[in-house]
Amino acid sequence: MTKLPAVDPAAVPEKRGSIYPEPFRSRIGDRAKRRLGEACGLTRFGVNLVTLGPGGQSALRHWHTLEDEFVYVLTGEVVLVTNDGEQTLGPGMCAGYAAGNKDAHHFINRSAAAATYLEIGNRADGDNAFYPDDDLMWVGDENGVHAAHKDGRRY
């Protein structure tokens, strides 16, 4: 029985769903996240334990302007897709994406079994994300940020 500052990930609720509008939200498929960093009271970076079912995706392929990201595969097998193509990563393999590097990335689970990985990202005010493969961008106005087509029309 762990107590803070230690946390048993099994005791952290799974969150499903995505902030993407359709048709992108459905494409993410079977993805569940446990927010481990938040469970420990951290605010400067996030740490999620992600379970990706067969066919699931970590995110749309994207890159961040101000946030470094890092992923470490725990179990199963995922395909990392970047501008250069694909590579398969198994347990113990990792990848890192520096803020501002336009090499967009995501994981796809093309296997028949679930995969789990840790994803870490710092939190930075003013961060934006871009999606080279998809007709999606984020537009901010005085009421906040909303999803838009690349020609500016809102979803």
Place this chain on the structure above:
Amino acid sequence: MTKLPAVDPAAVPEKRGSIYPEPFRSRIGDRAKRRLGEACGLTRFGVNLVTLGPGGQSALRHWHTLEDEFVYVLTGEVVLVTNDGEQTLGPGMCAGYAAGNKDAHHFINRSAAAATYLEIGNRADGDNAFYPDDDLMWVGDENGVHAAHKDGRRY
């Protein structure tokens, strides 16, 4: 064979040693780190894969003023020591330490086998660390930061 932005941790050199003066340096014992985040070109936070041999310690028991820290145990067993006492963490358990929380922490490997874990911390200019159990502090002058006794004498 992985290629960037993916990295095989086995291909990242192990670093040993500590910035602590004696008698603290020796107390750390058998500890080796692979700087995975740096290997991926990340600068906003660090991710180390640490191997702690029997008797080894992650660090002196400490807390940070401006840096959140997070640890995730991969293999073996470590004892987490905080102000509240001790708890043993095995594979899949995690812990997080928020910047500015004075609950000092470290891992000790009291088992007969090596343990491995990931440690993550954001990088923050002006961060300091304090050591409630030990006669050690960091003092900055115009030439940089040096290790000192708590009465101000340099090591």
